[in-house]
Amino acid sequence: MQKRLMTMVLLAAVMVVMCSLLVQAQTIKVGVVNSQEILEKSIEGKKAIAQLEEKNRKTQQDLAKLDDQIRQLETKLNTQGLTMTQEAVISLSADLDRKRTERQRMAEDATKDMQELQQRLYLKIQNEVMPIINKLGQEKGLDLILDLRASGVLYFNPVVDLTSEVIRRYDATKTPAK
Numbered sequence: 001m002q003k004r005l006m007t008m009v010l011l012a013a014v015m016v017v018m019c020s021l022l023v024q025a026q027t028i029k030v031g032v033v034n035s036q037e038i039l040e041k042s043i044e045g046k047k048a049i050a051q052l053e054e055k056n057r058k059t060q061q062d063l064a065k066l067d068d069q070i071r072q073l074e075t076k077l078n079t080q081g082l083t084m085t086q087e088a089v090i091s092l093s094a095d096l097d098r099k100r101t102e103r104q105r106m107a108e109d110a111t112k113d114m115q116e117l118q119q120r121l122y123l124k125i126q127n128e129v130m131p132i133i134n135k136l137g138q139e140k141g142l143d144l145i146l147d148l149r150a151s152g153v154l155y156f157n158p159v160v161d162l163t164s165e166v167i168r169r170y171d172a173t174k175t176p177a178k
Contacts, residue, residue, distance in 0.1 A: 007152050028143045028144060029140070029141055029142045029143050029144070030142065030143065030144045030145070030146065030156075030160055031136075031137060031140065031142045031144070031145040031146075031160045031161075031162045032145065032146050032147070032148050032151075032153060032156050032160050032161050032162065032163075033133060033145060033146075033147055033148065033161070033162050033163045033166055034147070034148040034149060034161070034163045035126070035129075035147050035148075035149045035150070036148075036149045037163050037167070038125070038129060038163060038166055038167055038170065039122070039125065041167050042125070042129075042167045042170050042171055042174075043170075043171045043174050043175065044124075044125055044128070044170070044171075044174055045125055048121040048122065048124075048125060051117070051121065052114065052117065052118055052121070055113075055114060055117060056114060059106075059110040059114070062106065062110075063103065063106060063107060063110070066099060066102060066103040066106065067103065069099055070096065070099045070100060070103060073092060073095055073096040073099060074096065076092060077089070077092050077093065077096060128170065128173070129166060129170055132166055132169045132170055132173070133145055133162070133166055136162055136165060136166060136169070137162075140162075145162065148163075
């Protein structure tokens with residue numbers, strides 16, 4: 001609800017700015033880029049996504065190992081609990097609690113680490129792409145470039161979409177010259 005309100009306020013502010021510019025200049029040249037598409041289709045974006053997927057796969061494997069250990073302890077407690085001494089049951093229950101706590105902490109740490117890595121990788125790409133977008137806007141004489149992913153744009157003429165050109169230029173900066 002709050003995110004939707006913030007989006008509406010941002011959209012209203014953009015519209016106010018655009019209207020005031022229209023009144024002043026009568027015409028405004030706008031371009032759009034899709035940052036999600038840049039991330040998904042550029043060389044560096046694909047590398048970042050692969051790195052995140054690999055980290056997630058490793059984390060899931062580690063969590064699965066802990067889940068197996070927890071299941072083994074639960075099975076042992078359920079099947080042998082009646083024949084064990086009270087001390088052994090208490091010890092096994094404590095081990096089970098420790099494993100559950102370890103698993104919960106590992107999952108929380110992994111989520112935090114994944115979010116930090118994602119933010120770092122995406123920020124790096126954004127910092128590398130922004131000069132390309134700025135230069136492209138200057139070359140085309142644009143007054144405004146909007147990010148389709150973040151702007152709330154509901155319609156645009158595909159002619160003003162600069163995404164493919166940004167990806168092409170960005171990839172060119174990452175590809176060694178032949």
